[in-house]
Amino acid sequence: AQKITQTQPGMFVQEKEAVTLDCTYDTSDPSYGLFWYKQPSSGEMIFLIYQGSYDQQNATEGRYSLNFQKARKSANLVISASQLGDSAMYFCAMTGTDSWGKLQFGAGTQVVVTP
């Protein structure tokens, strides 16, 4: 069985600062994928970034980067130069071979960016 843990229920960050959102996972599957999604108050889930378990390099997408530490089973999201529009709920999710396509989500972290 897979499990995703996000231990930070909420956090405040000042505009233009960087913020790290924690995500740890547990799986016995050697092949898996890790995703981060953003959910603004409007409700839509917006895909941010993906990391495969066999990827050698950490994934980056614009201001988003994923700090993947496989031995520690962590996949933290780093948002650089925070903007007011980054205020949202952020979810870490994973899928593996035995749950092909099914995303297992964490509980989420609420981020509020202040001026």
Place this chain on the structure above:
Amino acid sequence: EAGVAQSPRYKIIEKRQSVAFWCNPISGHATLYWYQQILGQGPKLLIQFQNNGVVDDSQLPKDRFSAERLKGVDSTLKIQPAKLEDSAVYLCASSTRGGRDTQYFGPGTRLTVL
């Protein structure tokens, strides 16, 4: 390219009534997912379709929930009869082939059961 479309955006019903939600995935996406997101939680998969066949419906409460994707394109999720605990946001997502392909989500339908 158009995203995942869902309707209605909001629905309020009384318990024991029935309700249906519609989803149209991104063109060409073979895999379609329905998730239930209860307030304060992450989404939970209800059912996954590959074309018009069901891949996973292990967490679908089949005594009251049903879903279909008859022509392998759009899909309908139905609840009959609704219970108070069905109040949630119902999210539809699609991906190219399934597996680790990125899932793209629609805006969701917020259901309130009174």
